[in-house]
């Protein structure tokens with residue numbers, strides 16, 4: 001696996017932030033409320049399903065955006081790539097897979113245990 005340079009990870013995070021903000025804007029409460037007012041009539045079940053899907057997408061995007069913004073702040077503070085908890089260096093392969101990871105695998109496992 002080729003490990004990307006920090007500036008590449010940073011631009012990935014910036015792109016991701018813009019994408020998430022767009023998702024959130026599209027799926028905010030206004031957007032959810034307006035679903036089903038298109039040209040064709042949606043039956044209630046489909047409409048409810050679509051609303052639930054939009055809402056899940058919205059919540060998911062909001063949570064991710066917090067993590068992405070946090071990672072970008074850490075770039076600014078010069079602490080990106082070190083564990084938030086034990087201050088150890090986060091495995092570059094882990095950052096490659098999860099650029100907004102804020103703690104090392106060891107701490108993450110302890111957190112989710």
Ligand SMILES: [Zn+2]
Pocket residue numbers: 083084085086087088103104105106107108
């Ligand atoms: Zn740690």
